[in-house]
Amino acid sequence: AEKPKVGLIMKSLSNEFFKQMKAGADKYAAENKDKFDFKAVGMKDERDFASQVDAVENFVTQKYDIIVVAPADSKAMATPLAKAVKAGVKVINIDVPLDADAKKKAGIDLAFFGPDNKEGAKLAGDALAKDLGPGAKVVILEGNPEADNAKERKEGFMDSVKSGKLELLDSKTAHWETEEANTVMTNFLTKYKDIQGVMAANDSMALGVVKALDAAGQAGKIKVVGFDNIPPVQPLIKDGKMLATVEQYGAQMAVMGIDYGMRELAGEKFTGWVKTDVKLVTSADLK
Amino acid sequence: MSDAADDDILRLEGIGKRFPGVVALKDVSMRIGRGKGHVLLGENGAGKSTLINLLGGVFRPDDGHILFDGKPYHPASPLEAFKAGIRVIHQELHPLSNLTVAENLLFEHLPRRYGLVNYKAMNARAAELLEEVGLDVAPTTLASRLSVAQLQLVEIAKALCYESKLLVLDEPTATLTSKEVDRLFEILKRLKQRGVTTLYISHRLEEIFDVGDDVTVLRDGQHVITRPLSGLEIPEIVELMVGRKLADHGIFKGDSTVSGEALGVSGLKVTRNSPELSFSVGKGEIVGIAGLVGSGRTEAVRALFGADLKAAGEIRLNGEPVEINSPKDAVAAGLCLATEDRKMQGLMLDMSCAQNATITDLGKISRNGLINRKAEDDHSQRLVRELRIKTPSIHQAVRTFSGGNQQKVVIAKWLFRGPKVLIFDEPTRGIDVGAKAEIYELLWKFAAEGKGVLVVSSDLPELMGICHRIIVFSDGKIAGEIVREQFDESRILSLAYKEYSRVRQH
Amino acid sequence: MSASIEKQTEAKEARFWDKLIRISMKEAGVAIALILILAFFSATAPYFATPENFLKIFVQIAINTVLAAGMTFVILVGGIDLSVGSLLALCTVIGATIMINPAFSPWQAIVLACLASMGTGAALGAVNGWICEKWKLPSFIVTLGMLNVASGLARVVSDNSTITGLPQPFVDFGNLIFWGIFPSIFMIAIVVVLIGWFVLRYTVFGRFVFAIGTNEEAVRLSGHQPKRYKIAVFTISGLTAGIAAMVYLLRLNVGSPVAGIGYELNAIAAVIIGGTSLSGGKGSIIGTLVGACILQVLSTGLQLLGADDNIKPIVIGAVIVLAVILDSYRGRLMRILETR
C-alpha cells in the first residue's frame, strides 16, 4: 500500500512559534520517511483564515490522508474541516481548539491536542504577581483582538490580576507586533508614571516593550512577562530585562498531532482535550 | 426697448472677469445682432476665449450681466448654455481619445434605447455628420488616432448636430488647410440661412470677411469697438487690435544668403511601408512644408526629430551624418522641434513660464547640479521681453496663459537652447497678427544667423510670405518643391491634391 | 475572374482572423499569460488538471472576482478604492448578525441580510464618491480613510468575534454545485462580471465611465455632470463589496471583522493585470476576470507543486510582473497587426 500523506497547516510562519513547530515536524517526518509523506504550509497573514481554508481544500484535492491543523479562527474553520472529514480525511486539531458550538453545528466531533492558553497566561501572570506583590500596577498588551488565543491569554492575565490583587492600569492591543508594542508601551509610560509590570500576550510584543523600557531607562525595573519563549527573548530573561515567558512546546505539539493522526488512521478514535504542556520559563531555566 | 431686444440676440453689460494676477475682462459691453455673423478679434490674451467661456457656462463673470434672446442669461454649467441654445467650439480641443469618433460626435446625447447605446443609429448619424464636414474617417475609428486638424473637424461636426441659436467658434481654422476651411464656410453660410447667429474668432484676418457681418475688437480685456465689417481693411483692424500702427508684416525679409546645407534628409521612412522622403534645408534658408490635413507632415518631422521611431533614413547636420534615435540625440546634435500640440507635448502647463523656458538647457542656469535662480530669472526675463510674452510674472504657471502666449513660451524654450536647425510645426497656430509678425521676424533672424529653418504650416499664405522654398506633401509623399520665384497658390494646391486624385482614379 | 474571387475570400478570411485575434486580444489579451500558467501547472503539479481542483479554484476565485469587477469601474474613471476589503468585513458581520437573529424566519433573515449587506456597501461606497467629488479629493486618501472607518465599525458591530450559525438554506446554497463543476458562488461572480461587462459595453452609463476616465473636462463641456457618474461608480464598488461579503458568507459561513484584510490590493492587482489602465479610460472587465484567475491559479498551483512557503511570494510577485510584461507586448503586436 502507499504511504499515508500527512499535511500540517499552520498560521503565519513568520511567527516564531510556528517556525519551531514546522522545524520539529519536519525533523520528525525526516526520521519517519518510510512511514508517511509530509508537507507543511503556513499563511502569509495569520488573520486571513480564508487562505487557510484554501490550504485545507488543496490538501483534500491532493488526497491527503491526515490534516493536522492549527486553526486561524476557531469558529470559521469548523465547516471547511468538516468537509474534509466528510471527504475521508483524518483531521487533527492542534494549538487552538475549534469552537465547541461550531463543531456541533458542523456535525463533527474532533479531539483537541494542545495547550491551555489561559493556563499558560496565568502562569506568566502569577509569576509577575508573585514578584511584584499585591497592589502592584500593571498593564496588558493584547494580541489581535479577534484572535482566540489572544482572548484566552488576556483572560489568563486577568485571572492573575484578580488572584494576585494587582491593579490593572490599562489594556490595549498591539496586534502581536514589535513596533506597535513599542509605540503602545512608550505611550503607556507617558500616561502612567508608576507602572510596575507588563504582561505581553506574545514575545514579539515583549521585545518591543523591553526596548521601550530600555529607552526610558526602566529595563529591569519594570517587570515584563511574555508568551511563546522565542529565542530572542532568552538573553533578555537571562539579563533580567524580562521576568518570564511561557513555553508551549510547538514542536512536540505537531509531532503529537501527526502521531495521533496516524493512530486515527489505524482505527483509533479520540475525543475531548488532550492537553499538551505549558511551562513557565524564567532565568532559572536558562542557566 | 423691445425693438432692441428683437434685434440683438446677445447683450453683454459691464462684464468683468478676474483670474489670479490678471484681469481678463473689464467692463465689457457689446451686442450681437440676431442672425448675423459676428467676428470677435483681439490680440493674444485680449480675453476672447474668456468671454466665450462665460457664454458657454465654463466660468461665471465676476461683474455685469448678460441678456440672451431677451432673457437674463447666467449659465452655471455648459449644460445650461446648451439648453439656452448656445453652442461653443472651444479653442482647446477636448477629445475623448479612448472613444470612437461617433461617440465623440454624439456624446452630448448618445442615441439610446432603454439606457443602452444604439450603436447603429449612432454610427449612421455620425457618418452623415462626417460627410457634412468632409472628414474622411470611419465613425468607428478611435479618436486617439486622429490628428489635431481632424479632431478640430470632429469638434465642428459636433456643434452641427444639434440646433442652436448662437454658435460660437473659437479659432476653428487654426489648424485647417484651405480645403477644410472652404467646407466650413459653406456650412456656416447654410446655418446663417437657417437663422443661426455665429460668433467667430480667428487670427487669420483674411478669412473673416467671408463669414462676418459685424466685428468686435477687444484689447487688454476691454471693449474697443463694435461695427459692421464692410468698409474695413485689414490694416485698420490690426491697428484697432494692437492699438498702434504695425509695420506691414507681409514683406518678405528672408534676404539672407543661402549657403551650404544645414539639414539634409535622405530616404526617411516613417514606417516600413511608407514612401521615402528626401529633402534639405540650406544654411540661412527657410523651407516650408505645405500639404493637406493628414498628409503626413507632422509624422515626417517627428520621425526626423526622433520623437517617433523612424523605419529608415539618414540625417545630416551641416553636412555631417548624425544618428538620431531620440529627441535627446536630436537636441544634442543641434536640432529642435516646436510641436504641433503645445499643450500636450510642448509645455508643462502647471509649471512657471521661467521653468518652461529653461527646461531645454538647464546646464545654462545651473552649476554642479544646483539651479542658479538668479540666472534662471534673468534668462527668462530676457526671453519674455524679447518675445513680448504677456504675463504678470515669469513665475506664473503657463496654464493660465492665452494660447498665443503659450506658443511664444514654446519658442522661447528653443530660443534658449540655441539650436542650429529649427523645425516649427504650425508655429503660428492661434497666434495674433502682432505676434505672428514677431515670430516671422524671429524666423528671419534665425535664417540671417545662418541657421536652417523648417516650417510646417497649414496656412498657405503664411508659408508663401516667409519661405524661400516650399515642399509640398501629398498623402505622405513629397509631391513637389517650389522656389520662391514660382510661388503660386493654385500650383501648390494642385500639388497637394496630386496623390489623392491619383488614388481616386484607380 | 475566379482568381480574384479566391483572393477576395482569402482576404475576407484573413480579415476575419485578424478581427478575431484583435478582439480577443483587446478584451482579454492577458489570457495568453493565463494559458501559459495553466499549461505549466497542468504539466508539473499533481492533481492540478482535475475537475475537483478546478471546482476548488472556482470557489476560491469568486470573492476576488466580485470585488475586482466593482474595482474595474472605479479604476476606469481614474479612481481607486482601497476600502473594499474592510467594507467586505463590515458587510459580513452585518449580514451574519442579521442572519442569526432568531426574530426572523430563515428566509426572512437571508433576504434582509442580503439587502442590508449590499445596502451598507453601496451606501458607504456612495459616501466615498460623494466626499471625493464634493471636495475634489483624491480617492486614494478618501477610501484609505474609509478603510479605517469601516474596519473599526466591523469590530464594533461584531465585538471582535467571528459570527457563526448561519441559516441552513443559506449554507446549502453556498454548497450547491451546478453541472458538477460550477459552484454557486462562482456563478454569482460570473453573473456580476457579465452584468458589469454588459453595462460597460452597451449602456450609456458605460460610455460615460470610459469617457470620464479619458477626459473628464470634455464630459463636463459636453453638458454632463461627471460628478454624478463618479459617485455612481464608487457606489457600484461598494455594492460589489456587499455582494462579495455575501459570497464570503456563502463560502465560509462565518462573518468576521478581519475578513478581507488586504483584499483591496488583490482586487486592484486583478484589474491591472487584466489590462485596465490605472489612469482610467482603458480596460475591460473580462480582462479583470482573467487577472483574478491568474492570481488564484498561481497560488493554488504553487501549493499543489509543493512550493516552499517562503518561495511562494517570490514566485507570485515575479509572475505578476511577468504577466504584465507579456501583456505589454500584446500592445505592440496589435499595433503591428493594425499597421499591416
Added chain:
Amino acid sequence: MSASIEKQTEAKEARFWDKLIRISMKEAGVAIALILILAFFSATAPYFATPENFLKIFVQIAINTVLAAGMTFVILVGGIDLSVGSLLALCTVIGATIMINPAFSPWQAIVLACLASMGTGAALGAVNGWICEKWKLPSFIVTLGMLNVASGLARVVSDNSTITGLPQPFVDFGNLIFWGIFPSIFMIAIVVVLIGWFVLRYTVFGRFVFAIGTNEEAVRLSGHQPKRYKIAVFTISGLTAGIAAMVYLLRLNVGSPVAGIGYELNAIAAVIIGGTSLSGGKGSIIGTLVGACILQVLSTGLQLLGADDNIKPIVIGAVIVLAVILDSYRGRLMRILETR
C-alpha cells in the same frame, strides 16, 4: 505726502504677510490641520503636551518620515511605490544578519550593515524603476510584485526568525538624545527630509522630478530622457527604505521579516495628506513631514486619551479625510488671496 508713505508701508506690510502666508501655505498648508490636532490633544489628553511625550512622538515618527520622504519623489513623478514596506523588512534582516556576524568587529559590522541595507534597498528600487521604464508598465503593479518578492526574500534570508543581538555601539546610538528632546533617529529622519527638500527645490534633478510629473512627454521632446530620472527616483525610494530599515534597527534593535507590513500605505498617506498630488508634478516634502506628524500625533493622542481600540481606527480614518478636506479649502483660500 506722509499719508501716501504710510499707505505704501501698509501695502508693503500687507504684501509681506500675504507672501508669508502664501509661502507657508504652499509648503505645508496642512500644518493648520496639525496645529488644530495638537491643540485639541493638548487640551484634552493628559501628559500630551509634555516634552517627554514629544520626544516619544519624535521616535515614533522617524521610520514613516524616512519612507515617506522617498515616496514623495516617486509620487511627484506620478508613480507609486508599494514595495517600501517589504523592502524595509528585507533590509532589516540583511542589516541585522551582518551586524551579528561575529567575523566583524562591531564597527566594521555596523558600517557594512548600513551599506548593505541601503545598497539592497537602492538596488531593488532601481530594479522597480528599470522594469517600469523598460516595458512602460504602471509602477503600481511592478512594485506590488516587488512587495511580494522582497517579503519572500526577507523570509528566506532570516529563515523566518527575529534577529537580535545588535552591537552595543549601534544600540547606544539609537538611544542617543540630542538637546534633551531630539532622538538620534528623529535627527536622521530630519536630515533625510532636509536633503530631499534641498534636492527638490534647488537642484537640476529636482526640477526634472517636477517637470516629469507635470508632463513627461514635454520633457522627452525637450531633449531629455525621463527614463533615467524615473529610475533614479525609484532608486531613491528604495534607498530611503534601506535607511528606514536602519532607523528601525536603531529603534527596536531587532530585524524581522514581518517588519514593515502595511508601512507603504502609511507612507503614501503621509505624502498625500501633505498635499502632494497623486498624479504628480505638485507637492512638497515638508508637507510630507507634516502629514507623517498628523498620522502619528493622532494615534498617540488617541491612546493617551484612552480611546477604545475599536474606536481608534474610526477616528483616525475620519481625521485623515477631514485633514485633506481642510487642505482643499487652503487651495481656495490661496486663489482668493491671489485674485485680490
